[in-house]
Amino acid sequence: MQEADVVVVGAGLAGLAAARALTAGGASVVVVEARDRVGGRVENHDIGDGKVVEVGGQWIGPTQDRLAALARELGVDTFPTHAAGENLIEYEGSVRRFRGTIPRINPAVLVDVQQAQMRLNRLARRVPLHAPWEAPNAGKLDGQTAATWMRRNVGTKSGRMLLGLGIEAVWAAQPEDMSLLHVLFYIHSAGSLERLFDTEGGAQQDRFVGGSQLVPLRMAEALGDDRIVLSAPVRRIEHGAEDVTVHGEGPVAHGRRAILAIAPTLAGRIAYDPPLPGYRDQLTQRMPLGTVAKCMALYAEPFWRAEGLSGEGMSDRGPVRLTFDNSPPDGSPGVLLGFLEGRHARELGRLRPEDRRSAVIDCFARLFGPRAGRPDDYVERLWAEEEWTRGCYGCHMPTGAWTNYGPALHAPIGPLHWAGAEYAQVWNGYMDGAVRSGEATAREVLDTLTAGTR
16 A cells, blocks of 8 residues: 555546645655546547547647646647638538638527627626635526526527537537536636637637647656556545545555545545535535547548638537547548537437447538548547546536535545546636646645644
């Protein structure tokens, strides 16, 4: 059994960021990870010739400053997501081209969506990031879903479709799944709804040369193999006033404090001795992870670029609702990325792999033409099927969760502390938020360790 001042459970970005900050602060650390790799919900997939595609989180955008600074420090470069050319939308049986974020289906729809976004941004600015449950009219906001708000405030069917598609893309869930207060908190956390939706100037603006997992891989390399224990699922945690013992099949690590850098719903599946307070455990029962599959078709070249297309597309029919050009920096091979999210991911996740592949490729072909129907290779990842993840991108709050259980999210339980993208006040749910949360929780733990030595 390893001994350290702090045991970090989870070797994703939050856990590794916490471990780095703790080490820099003079504390000894051991990181315990269930998977046989580091990175958590960030993972590269080898496509040959030294190139990768990311089957997990992959983008970085403006104001994601902590992730950007970390990447620079580790020598990981970025490059722009390919966005030159026209976008596509499949709507009511036909495919049309457009530029910008909102398709110009007709002027009334454009105005409808723009006004809805303005209202949401305005409401979001009133939600305190440190305590969403203290927002004006928090009970009313938390008592309705995003779908309820859309029905009352978005006048056109097409406007509701477009805004709903955007919500699915950001949260990997349906508008009816989540509290309006949670949506507003998330918007404020990112800065605006446009920043969540957009490629250029938004959260999808840039990608990492060598793949996003290169960031946690280099973080782990800097920490050293002796501080990271892989393939060690944590089953039980014993905790007292002054110490913590983390168990897998047997005792794995012992320390003065522990940081659980895993999604709240997964932290709730660990057995605790003594058990967690009911208030905290009930919170974890109300933070489901989204449902998403990343599906990629590989071609000899990104043929859509020569046709004046960006590779970005959306479909009201689906099952792929959103596409991107996900080709490597040199454009070879051409890679079309399609997302199955929310309801479509739940439905297609139950199909045979070959049937799911066929449905995805058929959607690519409807958008991009017959050539898209003949890929050279196909890659997919269904995150709900991953044993140590069980969903992506992050957790969301259903109605009533923030106002009834919000104060339990950050509060330590004795020597147990919490970190992860879901705990971040800024860029909640994103890689940048994971880094911010890991660093903030490390500072919290260092303060408690220092106080204990006085």
